[in-house]
Amino acid sequence: MSGTLSNVYNNAGFALSLHTDALARLQEQASTGSRVNRPSDDPSAAYQILGLSSQGNLLANYMDNLSQVVDTLGISSSTISNMQSSLTQVKVLLTQVASGVYDEQARERTSGQINDILEHMVLLANTEHMNEYLFGGGDSTSAPYTVERTDGKITSVNYQGNSQGRNIEVAPGVQAPAFYAGDSIFRSDGRAEPIFSGLTGAAPGTGTSNVRGDVWLTVIHDGSNYKISIDDGLTYTTVLAGGDANQAVTDSITRRILYVDTTQINSTGVELVRVPGTYDIFNTLISLRNILANERGLSDEQLNEVRGEAQVALDELQNLLVQTSVTIGAKIGFLSDLKDSLAEQSHSAEDQIARLEDADIAQIAIDLSKRELLYQMSLAAVGKIMSMSLLDFI
Numbered sequence: 001m002s003g004t005l006s007n008v009y010n011n012a013g014f015a016l017s018l019h020t021d022a023l024a025r026l027q028e029q030a031s032t033g034s035r036v037n038r039p040s041d042d043p044s045a046a047y048q049i050l051g052l053s054s055q056g057n058l059l060a061n062y063m064d065n066l067s068q069v070v071d072t073l074g075i076s077s078s079t080i081s082n083m084q085s086s087l088t089q090v091k092v093l094l095t096q097v098a099s100g101v102y103d104e105q106a107r108e109r110t111s112g113q114i115n116d117i118l119e120h121m122v123l124l125a126n127t128e129h130m131n132e133y134l135f136g137g138g139d140s141t142s143a144p145y146t147v148e149r150t151d152g153k154i155t156s157v158n159y160q161g162n163s164q165g166r167n168i169e170v171a172p173g174v175q176a177p178a179f180y181a182g183d184s185i186f187r188s189d190g191r192a193e194p195i196f197s198g199l200t201g202a203a204p205g206t207g208t209s210n211v212r213g214d215v216w217l218t219v220i221h222d223g224s225n226y227k228i229s230i231d232d233g234l235t236y237t238t239v240l241a242g243g244d245a246n247q248a249v250t251d252s253i254t255r256r257i258l259y260v261d262t263t264q265i266n267s268t269g270v271e272l273v274r275v276p277g278t279y280d281i282f283n284t285l286i287s288l289r290n291i292l293a294n295e296r297g298l299s300d301e302q303l304n305e306v307r308g309e310a311q312v313a314l315d316e317l318q319n320l321l322v323q324t325s326v327t328i329g330a331k332i333g334f335l336s337d338l339k340d341s342l343a344e345q346s347h348s349a350e351d352q353i354a355r356l357e358d359a360d361i362a363q364i365a366i367d368l369s370k371r372e373l374l375y376q377m378s379l380a381a382v383g384k385i386m387s388m389s390l391l392d393f394i
Contacts, residue, residue: 014368017041029075048167048352059345066176072179073328076134076328086121086124087314088318090314094314097110097307104294108292110292118282132179135161138161138166138179142390145282154191156283157283157286163184165181176335186282187278188279188320189277191275191276192277197271197305198271200217200266202228202260203260203261205248205259207257207259209256211273211275212279213274214310216296217271218229219267219269225240226268228249228265231253235248237249244262244263244319246260247260247261248260270296274312274313279313279316288309288314292307
C-alpha cells in the first residue's frame with residue numbers, strides 16, 4: 001500500500017511540474033512574441049535561425065562595403081568631371097591664342113591662367129574622402145602626387161602612390177575597385193614612336209625610348225662634333241662623325257632615355273620631340289604653360305606649331321578622362337544593382353527568421369486555456385489524493 005501511494009504522489013507531482021513548465025513557456029512566448037527563446041524550445045528551428053542570422057550579418061557587412069565603395073566612386077567621378085572641365089577650359093584658352101588676336105602680354109596672361117589650372121588639378125588629384133586619398137591606389141594614406149617648384153611655380157609633378165588600385169569585397173567572391181591608381185587614369189599608357197619636328201635632322205632611333213610626353217632636344221656644335229641634350233643643356237652626348245642610328249641620350253634629372261638617329265643631323269637648334277601615348281595631365285600643362293610664356297624664345301611659327309601639338313596631347317588626355325568617367329559610372333550602376341540584390345536577400349533571410357521565430361498569439365491563447373484547465377484538474381486530483389487517510393480504506 002505504501003509503495004502504491006508513493007507512486008501516486010510522484011505521478012501527481014510530475015504532472016503538476018509538467019503543466020507548470022508548459023504554462024511558463026506559453027506565458028513567455030506570449031510576452032516576447034517569440035516561439036524560440038532558447039535552443040531547447042525548438043533545436044531544429046534554433047539551428048536554422050542561427051544560420052540565417054549569420055547570413056544576415058554577412059550581407060549587412062557587404063552592403064556597408066557597397067555603400068562605402070559607391071560613395072567613394074561617386075566622389076572620384078565628380079573629381080574627374082571637374083578635371084575634364086578644366087581641360088576644356090585650357091583648350092578654349094589655346095583656341096583664343098591660336099586666333100592670332102593675342103599679343104605677347106596676352107599670351108603671358110594665358111600662361112598664368114594655365115598655371116592656376118595646373119595648381120587646381122594637383123589639388124583635385126590629391127582629393128581626400130574619409131581621410132583616404134582617392135587616387136593613391138593601394139596606398140591611400142599619403143598624398144599620391146608631390147610637386148617640385150622653382151620660384152614658386154610647379155616644375156614637376158610626380159606620382160608617389162601605389163601602381164595598383166585597391167579593391168574591396170562587396171559580395172561573396174566579388175571585388176570592386178574603390179581607390180584607383182592615379183598614374184593609370186591621369187596618364188596615357190599607349191606608347192608610340194617618338195615624333196621629331198625635323199628642325200635639326202634628328203630622327204627616332206631603333207631602340208625603345210622611355211621618355212614621356214614632350215621632350216626638348218637641344219643640338220649644338222662645338223666646332224668638331226654635334227652634341228645633343230634632353231635636359232636643357234645640363235649634360236650633352238657627343239655625336240661622333242657619321243652619327244649613330246641608335247644613340248642613347250639620357251636626361252640627367254629623370255634618368256629617362258631617348259634613342260636618337262643622329263646620322264642625318266645637319267643643323268643646331270632646339271626642337272620638340274613628342275611621344276604620343278605617354279602624356280600625363282600635369283606635365284602637359286607645365287609644358288603648355290612654359291610654351292605660352294615662350295621661355296625658349298621660339299618664333300611665332302614655332303609657337304603655333306607647338307601649340308597645335310599641345311592641342312593633340314590635350315585631346316588624348318581628355319579622351320582618357322572620358323573613358324575613366326564612363327568606366328566608373330558603369331561600375332557605380334553595377335554596384336547599385338548589386339546592393340539592391342543583397343538587400344532583397346537580407347529581407348528574405350529576415351522573413352525566414354520571423355516565420356521560424358514568431359509566435360502564433362491566437363494559438364498560444366488557446367494552448368494557455370487548455371493548459372490552465374489541465375493544471376486546475378491536476379490540482380483538484382492532487383488535492384483529493386492528498387486528503388485521503390486510512391479511514392478511507394476501512
